[in-house]
Amino acid sequence: MSGDASGVDGESRATPEADSRPLPGEQPGPEDREHPAGRRNLEGIRIDPVVEAEQESRRAVISALVEDEPGVLARVSGLVSRRQFNIESLTVGPTTVDGHSRITMVVEETDSGIDQIEKQMAKLKPVISVGEVAGDAVTSELVLLKVEADDPAAVHAVSEMYDGRTVDAGPETITVELTGDKRSIDDAIGAFDRFGIVEIARTGPTALARGNTPTAPGEKPGTAGEPTTHDD
């Protein structure tokens, strides 16, 4: 045997032939090569390497119209967990169209992350339409709050202050129902804290776009007799 190298050309060979080309050990190493100065950030966006800026995450409300079929919630929640999207809440409920449901998700993600959630959800077969609800969306959630009933009058006063409604009053506890956006709910819970909160159940926010803007892209009301359709 010749003892050095083989090539990619030539006739069928019984033994390796000499190769004039450089062997791996004869090829320049990384430090002997030029390297570009540019960089990308974690989102794959080209950046100025001197002022490296990471994208800030933000809170976004995503609304999806889905076919109301078995497993649709599992598909959506499985997608969210498998792709490690940061999700605050997820609610599901019927729409104006029979057989369709609305999923409302509140997520905490970068712009790229929000874009990915929308695109990945759109690929799920039962998802008819999905998009971020415009920034000034109407959002609201329902909270049931059970507090200790040591001072019913004070509980009642706080409840009135936050437009709450007493839905159960007993000798030991009072249960109040609150609705509102995240900030007013958080404020109310802070105010009830001094009575001693026993239990809380929150639905998580649900949302609609204001005015004539459809909440999910291309969404049409069922009352118009038109089924909501795929927006592509």
Added chain:
Amino acid sequence: MSDTAAQPRSDADESADSSAATDEPTDPEERRTAGPVSTGAESVVAALEAAGAKTAFGVQGGAIMPVYDALYDSSIRHVTMAHEQGAAHAADAYGVVAGEPGLCMATSGPGATNLVTGIADADMDSDAMLALTGQVPTEFVGNDAFQETDTVGVTRPITKHNYFAGGADTVGDTVGEAFELSRAGRPGPTLVDLPKDVTQDETDRTPGPATPPAGTDPDPNADADAVEEAARAIEAAERPVCLFGGGVIKADASAEARTFARSYGIPVTTTMPGIGSFPEDDDLCLSWAGMHGTGYANLAITHTDCLIAVGTRFDDRLTGGIDTFAPEAEVIHVDIDPAEISKNVHADYPLVGDAGRVLDQLTAAVRDAPDAGAWRDRCEEWKETYPLTYATPDDEPLKPQFVVEAFDEATDDDTVVTTGVGQHQMWASQFWSYTEPRTWVSSHGLGTMGYGVPAAVGARVAADTMGEEDRDVVCFDGDGSFLMTMQELSVAVREELDITVAVLNNEYIGMVRQWQDAFYEGRHMASDYTWMPEFDKLAEAFGALGLRVDDYDEVAPAVEEALAYEGPAVIDFHVDPEENVLPMVPSGGANGKFAAAEDQL
């Protein structure tokens, strides 16, 4: 995208049309009619026949028996595999070679779970495949009945979509839809879970024409304005490079890709799944980029100022560290799946559409070729500086790369190569010169050891079904990979399938050994495979031809004998256990800083 709505097209039709030997089964007329049926199972088979399915790979079992019974009189050829995983891989490879969805079948419970690896493999590589699984009768579902598994739940994250068949009247339509969905838009595996009562129940409902669900068959054309903008970027580029991915092959867009690159003198790299989309012996071709891609491909995608990426999802084995991936490039990203745009690498010019259609749009939109003469010269210098070579000292054992080259020289360009996963896979992709699409059949995204032998079975059956009995099918396997699925050799013997398996036996799970040497101080924990059986004798026991090769001078005669043998042949090549796969980009490293030799790691 309404400006392009005047030219709708079915993705399925397009891919079938350009796949020469598949015109008969995918003829639209023939696809629409299904014969009369009397049970759900007959409806399933009628739907498959009407959709153009010609071959199924599977394993019998209790819950799927009604469907098998309906196959008894079917035109669909069923190939019984030794293991359900083999059925899934065979169906996957069949689809890759034939350009139409592969079909695999298994019973409930363990049958279905054994398919899972193959379904996940098809999912990662976006291969069109339909899996049919038996299920316990509907009334037992949820009761933990014998051989019950929540197959829909288990396969939900690894299918494009999956279905639980609801009744005998609708099951045929469901199966037809799942078949079409698997190849609509971005291909991928689908699954229909078939409760035994659904397939056994009577029905006279003939399945209708199979169509993918609404909204799953996207517009093949990219937005015209976006194409114009991308064309201007290409014209202005000084260092343009194409990156052709597996999407080019799936879209049957190799001709369009070649026309585009050659028209404008743009050097071409491919991804590993994109191997074969552009001829590797073309002067413009820099072969494939990524962890074990060529040095020149990795340098080109590192230094380019305009990356024209088509049908690729920028997998981490391709990009290395994202921070250093094509860091100075404007990225033009063509993909049929909008979710791939800016998922891993930001696209400056996103073009959502079918690879072939959009490449044609770009070819038409670019007015002047970029001024890239100096860049092409630079790429050529890199080719000369960093060739794929290997040393063959007298005192070292047979080198595996030599075996790959010997097979390449002994076979025609249309030869199908399948592989397992590991070092042998890398050598098979590096030292074989691919010139045609659908000739490189491997497990890319999932990296499934054991893919090679069942894939060779599927590839052989596909080629035979297409009337291409003269094509060679060569499986390069590792000793570790071969031991995982070698039972499918029995299928190749039974079906008289002409395949050649070249085991590059280095008595290690070699890629792990290589990493242990590089990153774990040479501690060979559980990577030492000196306990392997004698594969040539095992092959003979299966009824195949078994050969063993230890030295260079035995290689050519053994290759010749195995290729000439009518039927399955296995050559156990005892190669250098110390040989490493080079070049190598360390995981998460910069492509441009690849190690050409071990001591550069």
